[in-house]
Amino acid sequence: MDGHLTGAHAGERSCAGSLDPAEWRALRILGHQMLDDLFDDLEAVREGPVWQPMPDEVRTAWQAPLPHSGADPVDVYADYRRLVAPYGVGNRHSRFFGWVHGGGTAIGMLAEMLAAGLNANCGGRDHAPIEVERQVARWAAEILGFPKEAGGLVLSGTSMANFVAVLAARRAALGGAVREDGVGGTRLTTYASEGAHMCVARALDMAGLGSASLRLIACDDAGRIELADLAGRLATDRAAGMRPFLVVGTAGSVDIGAIDDLAGLAELCREAGLWFHVDAAFGAMAMLWEPFRSGFRGIEQADSVAFDFHKWMQVPYDAGCIVVRDPAVLQATFARRPDYLRSTPGGLGAGEPWPVDLGPELSRGFRALKVWMTIRTYGADRLGAVVKHCCTLAQRLAATIARTPELELVAPVALNIVCFRVAGGDDATQEGIASWLQETGRSVLSTTTLGGRCVLRAAIVNHRTRAADVDAIVSDVLDVRNVLMVMPRR
Numbered sequence: 001m002d003g004h005l006t007g008a009h010a011g012e013r014s015c016a017g018s019l020d021p022a023e024w025r026a027l028r029i030l031g032h033q034m035l036d037d038l039f040d041d042l043e044a045v046r047e048g049p050v051w052q053p054m055p056d057e058v059r060t061a062w063q064a065p066l067p068h069s070g071a072d073p074v075d076v077y078a079d080y081r082r083l084v085a086p087y088g089v090g091n092r093h094s095r096f097f098g099w100v101h102g103g104g105t106a107i108g109m110l111a112e113m114l115a116a117g118l119n120a121n122c123g124g125r126d127h128a129p130i131e132v133e134r135q136v137a138r139w140a141a142e143i144l145g146f147p148k149e150a151g152g153l154v155l156s157g158t159s160m161a162n163f164v165a166v167l168a169a170r171r172a173a174l175g176g177a178v179r180e181d182g183v184g185g186t187r188l189t190t191y192a193s194e195g196a197h198m199c200v201a202r203a204l205d206m207a208g209l210g211s212a213s214l215r216l217i218a219c220d221d222a223g224r225i226e227l228a229d230l231a232g233r234l235a236t237d238r239a240a241g242m243r244p245f246l247v248v249g250t251a252g253s254v255d256i257g258a259i260d261d262l263a264g265l266a267e268l269c270r271e272a273g274l275w276f277h278v279d280a281a282f283g284a285m286a287m288l289w290e291p292f293r294s295g296f297r298g299i300e301q302a303d304s305v306a307f308d309f310h311k312w313m314q315v316p317y318d319a320g321c322i323v324v325r326d327p328a329v330l331q332a333t334f335a336r337r338p339d340y341l342r343s344t345p346g347g348l349g350a351g352e353p354w355p356v357d358l359g360p361e362l363s364r365g366f367r368a369l370k371v372w373m374t375i376r377t378y379g380a381d382r383l384g385a386v387v388k389h390c391c392t393l394a395q396r397l398a399a400t401i402a403r404t405p406e407l408e409l410v411a412p413v414a415l416n417i418v419c420f421r422v423a424g425g426d427d428a429t430q431e432g433i434a435s436w437l438q439e440t441g442r443s444v445l446s447t448t449t450l451g452g453r454c455v456l457r458a459a460i461v462n463h464r465t466r467a468a469d470v471d472a473i474v475s476d477v478l479d480v481r482n483v484l485m486v487m488p489r490r
């Protein structure tokens with residue numbers, strides 16, 4: 001009997017065509033080495049540079065032609081250690097403040113390995129990984145305060161989740177015919193604050209509605225959408241023959257972490273007959289900390305919410321989520337299967353509805369496992385404490401900036417994002433400071449534009465970040481300021 005057919009002989013020889021090793025022991029040793037290296041890297045992550053630029057010889061290595069014959073995995077892994085591992089984004093590091101990127105965890109890393117080992121396709125059929133995803137969606141709904149009947153799907157991130165929400169809202173507004181006929185001449189319009197993430201406009205573009213159909217409404221001083229301006233714009237558009245159909249509230253704006261008046265938006269949408277969607281990409285996880293929940297009042301009335309596990313929940317990239325009040329809407333938006341994917345009463349074809357009926361992807365990886373293992377391992381309360389920790393550090397940083405005459409706080413700190421400027425410095429100075437800190441590996445800040453001026457932006461998201469890391473932002477920025485602004489004048 002062929003060795004590949006019998007477990008008993010599988011270790012002795014591999015069949016022609018199989019990619020399994022002819023001899024497992026060496027690969028097993030290499031696998032253990034990889035795991036040890038990963039743990040070592042994580043344990044020591046604080047000690048290295050946050051980020052370092054790739055040297056020319058590393059970039060050049062990426063121009064190699066397609067290899068026609070294989071290499072020893074030991075050599076392939078050596079290349080990974082030399083060419084990839086040292087040149088990551090840096091978001092595992094405690095002094096990465098550039099963007100709202102989660103820091104990841106060892107448990108998430110292991111879960112990712114287990115998911116790859118199982119290699120489940122989560123587009124459909126009746127198997128446990130889909131139950132894991134359903135469980136994760138129910139937990140997500142519970143975090144948001146949605147009713148039990150709510151449903152959802154794990155997706156690559158909030159960009160995709162916002163896109164799914166736009167398609168669901170479009171289907172709800174125009175009925176099933178839109179799936180065959182498109183929107184025709186109907187001019188559907190969407191409303192969001194000026195602080196909304198750019199992926200909302202992109203979702204409208206991808207849905208065939210055009211990014212210009214997004215009306216960006218002014219914000220108040222706290223960065224929250226002006227409800228009166230929104231109501232005015234709705235009336236103007238209706239009078240001009242447009243068909244308003246969707247309002248996107250922001251719960252944690254990308255630049256400053258502002259949270260719209262979600263209860264006010266819910267009421268307005270109810271009265272105006274509009275789909276109410278909330279982009280809570282990172283904000284949603286702040287609901288894990290009980291005292292913050294009141295700031296999100298109204299989110300539980302939304303028709304849909306998009307958010308990420310890979311940001312504040314620290315799940316390794318990528319994992320986002322769409323939660324909808326009425327899962328039937330997702331089915332009405334996406335379900336349509338050819339015969340070869342037909343449901344059956346038993347066997348693998350059972351288990352309705354399949355994820356492919358609720359979203360745009362057929363083949364889907366087992367993203368839910370790393371979310372499930374993260375929530376099981378830490379529990380919602382400990383994950384909420386990480387959010388609280390980050391927000392406390394953000395307030396500490398804001399307070400230090402406020403009492404430092406060389407620095408200027410430029411926006412209120414609603415959650416975990418602190419925007420500031422070096423006083424008296426022009427836009428190039430702010431950019432120069434961010435670049436210098438990145439290139440020296442000391443810390444990673446980003447820049448954005450607020451009120452027409454370039455500002456430095458620190459997003460505190462990483463569970464590894466400590467008070468000393470946040471204090472170092474101020475001392476590092478002052479050091480560079482002295483080099484860029486003071487020394488040249490001498």
Ligand SMILES: Cc1ncc(COP(=O)(O)O)c(C=O)c1O
Pocket residue numbers: 100156157158159160197199252253254279280281282308320
């Ligand atoms: C408010 C907001 N919405 C949407 C996104 C996009 O999320 P993702 O990168 O997971 O697609 C982000 C990313 O930072 C965000 O902050």
